[in-house]
Amino acid sequence: MRAADVSSDITEVLVTEEEIRAKLDEIAEQVAADYDGRDLLLVGVLKGAVMVMADFSRSLKKHVTMDWMAVSSYGAGTKSSGVVQIRKDLDTDILGKHVLIVEDIIDSGLTLSWLLENFEARGAASVEVFALLRKPEAAKVEVHCKYVGFDIPTEFVVGYGLDYAEKYRNLRDVAVLAPHVYS
Ligand code: XMP
Ligand code: MG
Secondary structure (H helix, E strand, O other), rough: OHHHHHHHHEEEEEOOOOHHHHHHHHHHHHHHOOOOOOOOOEEEEEEHHHHHHHHHHOOOOOOOOEEEEEEEEEEOOOOOOEEEEEEOOOOOOOOOOOOEEEEEOOOOHHHHHHHHHHHHHOOEEEEEEEEEEEEEHHHHHHOOOEEEEHHHHHHHOEEEEEOOOOOOOOOOOEEEEHHHHHH
């Protein structure tokens, strides 16, 4: 669905489907060049990164392998708890591998800094991050995110994989959720 189909639930479209596609192509070209001659494992963080992973991996003009991890740092609400829990671990041994973590959004950065440390401890040859969206708060925590799609304001957003209480993931655009929906 498009933002117009659920217009009473959102206040503003921040990034359109078309803008996302163009950005993914641009970053895919950069990633293909950066990893030229090296095997690359994409690790998607469930569930938010499903759409990014699907489109980004197909934009890449390079063979890759894929794995998934599910972690949670959020409860049912819209604020990070700071506690990261593994809900589904990798199926792959990442020892000696070049890993690119594919994330939907970096908010506080807590999830990512935890994941980076965790992956390095498993002996990955390299670990980099691609986040489609980044909120300014992310700058407060020390996380090195090599590839960023869009910097967005500090507002709760939904769409393109991002949910509120499991809804809105199938929205094609990224939009700001109207406060009346969650307050
Ligand atoms: P932190 O704060 O650890 O959070 O960087 C990262 C994870 O939190 C979720 N998140 C959001 N989900 N709209 C959402 O639907 C948002 O605006 C939002 N901000 C953070 C997301 O799962 C991300 O991986
Ligand atoms: Mg989420």
